[in-house]
Amino acid sequence: MPQIFEASKKAFITGNEAIAWAALAAGAEIMFGYPITPQNEVMHYWTRLAPEYGKGFLQTEDELSAGFTVCGAVQSGKKAFTATAGPGNVLMQEPFGMAEAMRLPLFAVIQQRGGPSSGTVVYSQQEVTLTTYGGNGEGHRIVYSTATHQEIYDYTIKGFNTAWKYRFPTFLLGDGYQAKMREPLEMYNPEEHGIEMVKTYPLVGLQGKIGEDREPQHLCNIYSLEEELYEVVLKFAAEYEAITPELVEYEEKGCEDAEIIILSHGVVSRAADDAVKILRAQGIKAGYFRPITLRPFPQKQLREAINRKPARKLLIAESAYGQLDRLTKQEIYGETVAIENLFMPGVGIIDYDIINKVKSIM
């Protein structure tokens, strides 16, 4: 694969720009997209870079089409991706569902904005439910929730590999703040960091006689019989559960003696990290837990963190009205830790908000 950078280099850029560069470094060949704030600059930067590097771009007539064209491109063996937000994410649930059904290596970036509906163009964490469990399926998806520009870069590269290795639709879940802010990061060619890019391959038009040279390729999103679908979904579920241990990623700090664990994801975890440091300096034993993969969820690891001391309380902080809270509760069902919450839908959370909440409940 051609090297994009002569050597790894520092940059001070927006998250959207970091995604475009990372996709390029990951060897992405084409982006399909439809404009929506706050993801527009992913498209803008990609279209600026694409002609220089011989890459493709197509602006489709809407998000449905953008999602389906990615579904088509990956079947031909192209490393393709899309990016969207808010109502665009809603529309893309149909193609994302197709990718689940047909096990397509689709990679999509979601930059969350406020909702419901057009909401705000700014920021939220209100697309957690939609991105993890949207569509008329079982949420057989892989969702990375990033917190820094470095992670945006790293997980864009990783996201393509995950999609092509496991063939479950894979998402990078960011937000408007991460999209629009500038922050330093290191950009690199994957090989320099010991990352081998998974080779893409066509899923259709295969050579050889079915039954003799190769197995038939079942790329199906509709079945005649209930029993057929039942078998397929059970098979997907079993495969998803089998790979879960190697996919799950999380961060944990100070949970060994924590009276209270602050659970957050994405950009909010930066504030939670600061809050834990300040609370500890003030003598309050607080811990920090952050799922990086929201799907699959680090269920086992969170249960262990809770039961280590054990913690008396779990505070769930999110820029949504309980989407991470619901996700967490279904995953740690049966734990008796008291769950508190700090729900600030559509607005940012800073360390001060979390510290105040902790003090009010401890």
Place this chain on the structure above:
Amino acid sequence: MSLIKIALAGEGGQGVQSVAEILAEAAYNENKQTIYIPNFGLEQRGGVSIAFIQVSDERIGAPKFNKADVVVALSERAIGRTSGYSDMNTLFVYDSGFMVKPEELPREAKKIIGIPAVDTANRQLHPKVFNIIIMGAVIGLTNVVSFEAAKEALESKLAYKFEKNPDLRELNFKALAIGKEMAEQSLKEGVGNNA
């Protein structure tokens, strides 16, 4: 250097975001941890535009903040819009030529500083470098970046304009120096302190 939080606000077209970008770029070039985020809500279509900058030696947490160390209001409307970012630790800066009712100024501030940036730009320099005077003032108040780093960042941002008209370089650097001096002076003497 501990964390410094700066909010710049003004009307669209005043160059608020440009100044913020240059300042953030200068801090990044000095190997500091830096975050810059513009507000980009619907208010950017004909409203007050705000830029949030944070600079530190250590990793920075949340991208936005509730209270700033320095707030600069570049227009009369921006004063009301940003007074909420001011608390007892905040230096609140506005142009002393604005018609401001006392109740519009923040209730809490470490110091409220009026500097004659518009007037100085118009009389001594050029109306267009008003925002560079403000940038100089921010440096004078916070030392968030060195004067040299600010000049270099200005140079790289405006290189194409400087190339066409070399006089602009001197004009911008002068504006930066005047802004810095005004701010330092106001801290020393309390000039224009309305608080």
